[in-house]
Amino acid sequence: MCSDDGLIVDCNPQATKLLGASVQALRGQALAGFVRQPAAAGASAVVGLGLCDGQARVRRGAVERAVDLHLHAVDAAEDRRWMLHLRNKRSQGQAEEKLSHLTNFDSLTGLPNRSLFRDRLGQAMARAERSGQPLALMIIDLDRFKLVNDSLGHEVGDSVLKHVSSTLTQCLRNVDSVVRLVDASPPVTLSHLGGDEFTVILEAIESAEDAALVARRILEGLLVPFRVGKEEIVVSGSIGISMYPTDEVDLDGLVRHAGLAMYRSKSLGRGTYSFFSDDLNAAVSARLRLEGGLRHAIERNEFQLYFQPKANLCTGEVTGVEALLRWDCPGEGVVPPDRFIGVLEDTGMILPVGAWVIRTACAQLGEWDRQGLPPLRMAVNLSARQFHHLHLASMIEDSLREHAIDAQRLEIELTESLLMEDNEATRNMLESFARMGLKVAIDDFGTGHSSLTYLKRFSIDTLKIDRSFVSSLPSDSEDVAITTAVIALGRSMQMKVVAEGVETQAQADLLRKLGCDEMQGYLLARPMPAADLAQWLVPHLRTQANRRRSYGRAGIERPMSLEKLPS
Ligand code: C2E
Ligand code: MG
Ligand code: MG
Numbered sequence: 114m115c116s117d118d119g120l121i122v123d124c125n126p127q128a129t130k131l132l133g134a135s136v137q138a139l140r141g142q143a144l145a146g147f148v149r150q151p152a153a154a155g156a157s158a159v160v161g162l163g164l165c166d167g168q169a170r171v172r173r174g175a176v177e178r179a180v181d182l183h184l185h186a187v188d189a190a191e192d193r194r195w196m197l198h199l200r201n202k203r204s205q206g207q208a209e210e211k212l213s214h215l216t217n218f219d220s221l222t223g224l225p226n227r228s229l230f231r232d233r234l235g236q237a238m239a240r241a242e243r244s245g246q247p248l249a250l251m252i253i254d255l256d257r258f259k260l261v262n263d264s265l266g267h268e269v270g271d272s273v274l275k276h277v278s279s280t281l282t283q284c285l286r287n288v289d290s291v292v293r294l295v296d297a298s299p300p301v302t303l304s305h306l307g308g309d310e311f312t313v314i315l316e317a318i319e320s321a322e323d324a325a326l327v328a329r330r331i332l333e334g335l336l337v338p339f340r341v342g343k344e345e346i347v348v349s350g351s352i353g354i355s356m357y358p359t360d361e362v363d364l365d366g367l368v369r370h371a372g373l374a375m376y377r378s379k380s381l382g383r384g385t386y387s388f389f390s391d392d393l394n395a396a397v398s399a400r401l402r403l404e405g406g407l408r409h410a411i412e413r414n415e416f417q418l419y420f421q422p423k424a425n426l427c428t429g430e431v432t433g434v435e436a437l438l439r440w441d442c443p444g445e446g447v448v449p450p451d452r453f454i455g456v457l458e459d460t461g462m463i464l465p466v467g468a469w470v471i472r473t474a475c476a477q478l479g480e481w482d483r484q485g486l487p488p489l490r491m492a493v494n495l496s497a498r499q500f501h502h503l504h505l506a507s508m509i510e511d512s513l514r515e516h517a518i519d520a521q522r523l524e525i526e527l528t529e530s531l532l533m534e535d536n537e538a539t540r541n542m543l544e545s546f547a548r549m550g551l552k553v554a555i556d557d558f559g560t561g562h563s564s565l566t567y568l569k570r571f572s573i574d575t576l577k578i579d580r581s582f583v584s585s586l587p588s589d590s591e592d593v594a595i596t597t598a599v600i601a602l603g604r605s606m607q608m609k610v611v612a613e614g615v616e617t618q619a620q621a622d623l624l625r626k627l628g629c630d631e632m633q634g635y636l637l638a639r640p641m642p643a644a645d646l647a648q649w650l651v652p653h654l655r656t657q658a659n660r661r662r663s664y665g666r667a668g669i670e671r672p673m674s675l676e677k678l679p680s
Pocket of ligand 3: 556557577579580613
């Protein structure tokens with residue numbers, strides 16, 4: 114605070130610091146001895162003070178510093194006074210600097226953040242274009258970092274990220290000893306995009322091999338164990354690499370390519386690096402298209418069930434059908450399940466689709482019943498994800514009730530791997546199946562696990578010998594041995610044995626001789642839509658009825674040869 118004639122009246126502690134003297138020492142002193150404003154000229158300057166709003170310089174001893182000055186008139190009773198606001202330019206500068214640091218750097222690791230990374234990448238791409246020297250962009254994602262965070266807590270997670278950041282910094286220091294950098298300025302930018310995702314921009318490299326060398330060095334560096342508190346931790350990372358201008362893309366495209374390559378590394382088993390390639394792009398785009406198409410397939414009624422019959426190997430009697438899912442994809446035709454079941458499982462879409470399969474299968478049984486067909490049995494395939502869903506049993510119950518189907522007619526096909534998990538959920542689900550009276554079959558038997566103890570633990574009705582064993586019968590002696598053993602195993606445990614993928618009469622004959630109960634395969638019929646199956650059944654039912662009648666009259670039970678079955 115100053116008087117109208119420029120003497121200091123009072124000041125706050127910040128001002129004493131700025132001017133370097135106590136309040137007492139400053140009171141009564143001429144302000145002009147401390148504050149100077151060379152540019153303050155002319156009409157705008159306050160007369161007694163010789164100052165005006167704007168920049169000024171404050172002297173403290175021999176040191177001068179720039180301040181922003183703001184004057185404000187205070188009219189006291191008898192005389193006018195001036196309030197001077199002096200804002201230290203440097204501290205404003207520091208604030209700006211701090212702000213810019215916050216917006217550009219990650220607070221945990223101190224590395225450039227996503228926004229600065231994009232900035233640097235844009236500049237690097239421009240430089241690569243000018244110089245013709247390619248750059249490599251790497252995205253590094255830690256493997257199973259979420260597990261560390263979830264099991265050891267976020268504090269440990271943060272320590273791991275800090276450790277990784279310094280490991281990466283070390284790996285990239287003297288990177289020119291690894292790669293043949295031509296112009297070392299600025300060759301490398303390491304950034305932390307957030308979470309467990311880091312990026313490296315490697316400029317002016319000669320070839321992709323240079324980037325691969327650095328990637329290998331990073332992966333090795335990450336694998337060195339370290340301690341956080343009492344925990345010894347080892348991290349591994351998956352790296353995706355894209356190159357510019359080799360990949361002709363814009364900034365977002367380059368980042369996307371590196372991300373895709375990183376996902377390929379993850380799917381290759383983690384702890385590795387991959388380069389982006391057009392093949393990869395094509396595979397990923399195809400997968401995304403598939404996923405997108407599947408999302409609407411239920412509501413657009415594009416799913417369909419095909420039915421493949423099974424027959425008794427001795428009597429030739431058709432015992433039931435297996436429901437097999439098909440997707441009638443617009444523009445692609447009928448897509449087989451091997452191409453899309455995996456996607457449905459990964460995305461969780463298998464739950465609604467699986468429920469649709471069960472409802473539709475039950476509805477179809479009801480429809481055939483109304484048409485007067487004999488009561489067929491229906492098998493449906495279940496994937497692990499469905500099996501672990503809480504409401505599975507009640508959903509099946511509802512579907513059966515709605516279409517007045519006896520539970521005995523529905524058979525659930527499960528895979529061996531699913532039954533290997535002997536946990537409470539598995540046991541409970543199988544128990545509720547048994548309570549409801551559903552049948553349970555093991556699909557693709559023999560391809561899963563070597564342990565067979567689960568056969569003892571759970572009540573299983575049917576074993577389906579996998580097609581891979583059946584296909585080389587009767588010539589391959591090993592497969593004959595395996596098939597013989599599986600049939601013996603099934604019989605000794607009172608299970609029905611069904612052979613899958615029977616294509617030739619010779620296979621059927623051998624299987625019958627070995628005591629296999631039923632067969633399914635192209636020899637009998639291919640999977641077909643419901644209407645075709647009803648038609649296919651007509652001549653079969655007639656032969657069956659005739660046979661029963663004539664054998665019945667003759668009083669003999671003679672196994673029927675399958676020679677006359679259509680193939
Ligand atoms: P799966 O349950 O083992 O079904 C038998 C597969 O073998 C079917 O293939 C069938 O068309 C084929 N097949 C039958 N007989 C022969 C033969 O004589 N020779 C040859 N080469 N193949 C034969 P599809 O329909 O392509 O189904 C493949 C797999 O997809 C099924 O194997 C099953 O694991 C799965 N799947 C099908 N529908 C569903 C479904 O609704 N839900 C679930 N979770 N999986 C399903
Ligand atoms: Mg099956
Ligand atoms: Mg199978």
